[in-house]
Amino acid sequence: MRLLIANGHLIDPAAPENTGMSVLIEDGKVSAWLKPNEAAPEGCEVFDAAGLLVAPGFIDLHVHLREPGQEHKETIASGCAAAVVGGWTSVCPMPNTNPVNDNAAITRYMIEQAERAGLANVFPIGAITKSSDGGELAEMGEMKAAGAVAVSDDGRPVPNAGIMRRAMQYAKDFDLPVVDHCEDKSLSSGGVMHEGRMSLLLGLKGMPALAEDIDVVRDIILAKETGAHIHIAHVSTKGAIEAVRRAKNEGINVTCEATPHHFTMTDKIVEGYDTNTKMAPPLRSEDHLEAIIEGIKDGTIDCIATDHAPHHADEKALEYDRAPFGITGLETAVGLALTELVHKGVISLERLVEMCSTNPAKIFNLNGRGTLKPGSIADITIIDPERVWTYRSTESRSKSKNSPFDGRTFTGQAVAAFVGGKLVHKTPE
Amino acid sequence: MPCFFFDWTAGIRACESSRMMEKPYRRRDLLGIRDLSAAEINGILDTAENFREINTREIKKVPALRGKTVINLFFENSTRTRTSFELAAKRLSADAVNISVSSSSVSKGETLVDTALNLDAMDPDCIVVRHGSAGVPHQLAKVSRAAVVNAGDGANEHPTQALLDAMTIREHKKKIEGLKVAIIGDIIHSRVARSNIHLLTKLGASVKVAGPGTLVPNDFQHLVEKNLEVCPHVEDALEGADVVMILRIQRERQDSAYFPTLREYSIHYGLTNDRLALATKDAIVLHPGPMNRGIEIASEVADSSRSLILDQVKYGVAVRMAVLYLATGGSIGTKE
Numbered sequence: 001m002r003l004l005i006a007n008g009h010l011i012d013p014a015a016p017e018n019t020g021m022s023v024l025i026e027d028g029k030v031s032a033w034l035k036p037n038e039a040a041p042e043g044c045e046v047f048d049a050a051g052l053l054v055a056p057g058f059i060d061l062h063v064h065l066r067e068p069g070q071e072h073k074e075t076i077a078s079g080c081a082a083a084v085v086g087g088w089t090s091v092c093p094m095p096n097t098n099p100v101n102d103n104a105a106i107t108r109y110m111i112e113q114a115e116r117a118g119l120a121n122v123f124p125i126g127a128i129t130k131s132s133d134g135g136e137l138a139e140m141g142e143m144k145a146a147g148a149v150a151v152s153d154d155g156r157p158v159p160n161a162g163i164m165r166r167a168m169q170y171a172k173d174f175d176l177p178v179v180d181h182c183e184d185k186s187l188s189s190g191g192v193m194h195e196g197r198m199s200l201l202l203g204l205k206g207m208p209a210l211a212e213d214i215d216v217v218r219d220i221i222l223a224k225e226t227g228a229h230i231h232i233a234h235v236s237t238k239g240a241i242e243a244v245r246r247a248k249n250e251g252i253n254v255t256c257e258a259t260p261h262h263f264t265m266t267d268k269i270v271e272g273y274d275t276n277t278k279m280a281p282p283l284r285s286e287d288h289l290e291a292i293i294e295g296i297k298d299g300t301i302d303c304i305a306t307d308h309a310p311h312h313a314d315e316k317a318l319e320y321d322r323a324p325f326g327i328t329g330l331e332t333a334v335g336l337a338l339t340e341l342v343h344k345g346v347i348s349l350e351r352l353v354e355m356c357s358t359n360p361a362k363i364f365n366l367n368g369r370g371t372l373k374p375g376s377i378a379d380i381t382i383i384d385p386e387r388v389w390t391y392r393s394t395e396s397r398s399k400s401k402n403s404p405f406d407g408r409t410f411t412g413q414a415v416a417a418f419v420g421g422k423l424v425h426k427t428p429e
Numbered sequence: 430m431p432c433f434f435f436d437w438t439a440g441i442r443a444c445e446s447s448r449m450m451e452k453p454y455r456r457r458d459l460l461g462i463r464d465l466s467a468a469e470i471n472g473i474l475d476t477a478e479n480f481r482e483i484n485t486r487e488i489k490k491v492p493a494l495r496g497k498t499v500i501n502l503f504f505e506n507s508t509r510t511r512t513s514f515e516l517a518a519k520r521l522s523a524d525a526v527n528i529s530v531s532s533s534s535v536s537k538g539e540t541l542v543d544t545a546l547n548l549d550a551m552d553p554d555c556i557v558v559r560h561g562s563a564g565v566p567h568q569l570a571k572v573s574r575a576a577v578v579n580a581g582d583g584a585n586e587h588p589t590q591a592l593l594d595a596m597t598i599r600e601h602k603k604k605i606e607g608l609k610v611a612i613i614g615d616i617i618h619s620r621v622a623r624s625n626i627h628l629l630t631k632l633g634a635s636v637k638v639a640g641p642g643t644l645v646p647n648d649f650q651h652l653v654e655k656n657l658e659v660c661p662h663v664e665d666a667l668e669g670a671d672v673v674m675i676l677r678i679q680r681e682r683q684d685s686a687y688f689p690t691l692r693e694y695s696i697h698y699g700l701t702n703d704r705l706a707l708a709t710k711d712a713i714v715l716h717p718g719p720m721n722r723g724i725e726i727a728s729e730v731a732d733s734s735r736s737l738i739l740d741q742v743k744y745g746v747a748v749r750m751a752v753l754y755l756a757t758g759g760s761i762g763t764k765e
Contacts, residue, residue, distance in 0.1 A: 197651045201463070203563035203585030203620060273564030317540040319562035321583070 008049025014371035028421040057089030057379025059360035062305035069098025077117035081397035084425040087414020089379040090121040102127035102138040104146035152179035168228035182215035213239030232256035236281035238291035257305040260336040275323035310400030338412025378421035461586035462627040477751035494523035517749035576756035591624035606633035611666040614676030630656040639666035667707040
């Protein structure tokens, strides 16, 4: 089957010379570029992308799909449905499922569930340590063979530097990036929001920025020594970004991501005690937000990841300090990035595509993705950068509705998504 | 983001949320001092002055809130505050119901919202709530039709305590504006300190706070825009103070390594006669209770004529009468 994505504006930062071309897809792969005015080959289906941006499929390096074990919050099918609506053709679920994805059987199960759903690609992240309890190393080699693309203990970061050092040495043998949620819990435990003026004002226990800074610096030192690739999840502090910037200048193998909520909101929004403003790392103060924006501008921050963390409404309807951490993000991320970064002139559309597709594919070594060069896999995100729309959590495809962006209006939306050449989502006109 | 306005003079609670607009009757929440203007604070204090006299009568009861229902919902142990609210309600002829829940909603298997909706379904006029978690009164206020009065939420606020402290100060110093107030002790965990800082600075007093560095973060300086200073030593805060507020020190802070021992705390931070001598000659001493004698306050100070701890408790009833009265629809400065 052949399909031509015609009349759109192609942006592929990996092949900038072909900006504006039409994309011809055959058997799930990109077969050629055609000039905009070139006629479609005979018998070829045409997707009219007039006025729309055509980009290599967006890849979210950080989601929680809750399956197996917490299917009341999300399933792989519902999470993938939310992903493609939001413009993400690939998602990388963290291993904090129940049981933890610390072995090949669970990794395989997650991939099979994604295949059954037939929407987005799922590239699981395996655990660093068994049960993510920070002790013995998990079977990284086996998980990689089953399809895992990275390792992480995410919300339960390895506290022991000695174990982390071995994890990096070992992961390097398998070319697996080590992803770390950097938080020294001896400094942040009991905290429920960013430590600063707002936490003092609201009487809530703070999580100091330095709890993140210290762990980032530790990881960078370990990465330098081991030569492993460390990917810092959801950087949220000025100190962490400065540390990553210095490390990159030194040539250390470090990359990092930022979430849309951290580059658009501050801890001021915690006022009112809405538990949908509670996540880890927490929303921080203005100076940290500015540092994130600077990091996005100058390239210190490599990519945008959502940290999509669905929780059932009943679990969030608790006291602020007892409610779980996390918010959904798959359906709002692209709208937020376009509204707050592109339309405000912080970054170009090209840089947005680079941060959502080109770079994530490189970071997790997803060969054949993150670009639409002929021969690559036909994962495509189609964006209407000017479309004005309002997000309603009640209409979300995710099983959970824990978003602080309910009712927010955005300019710019992912309007269609192709995975392996197959149309998996199209926004109704 | 939901936003609440507290307009104690106009009488109607405005709110952005459409659900709130459907409120069937007038109600006003008291969630914190931070949300009030100086005029509103003075209005509550003036109303409380009017109610004081009732408490000295032989028959301590007026029909102001006859037919109204007040639920005291206490998720934390409390003798003084709960009794004070209960007496306040009863002396105004309201029907008062006390609900003590030893643990949070989680261990009962009920969400906070469900607890609120269930109580609200019984049509109370006012829910007085105390909870160990900051923000619970705000969360209740979003879903309940009854007026919500904060009787202490975590480390956030304890507005009626600050109001009764202000009433005590006004009684003895005849004013609040221009006074120098020292607040000593565990500032970071104290809802009493927060409510008092908001109230006193709004009314023009200048506040100095001091205590162990672990319990008095420098960032506290920025809590309010002006009239607040974090002092490095207790002595700096006491120097020339007209009012000294001592906070209760919790024993469990020692276990969390905020300070080494209660003994050392009492030596370096406790209020003794020697330290109190740094304050003005007629400085008054307040403590929200219950006191740890010999730890944050020496008995020689607690039992002296400068200590107004029992006055605070006495005025607490009048303040809570005023708050319940205003919350359920009464207007400033009146009674009966």
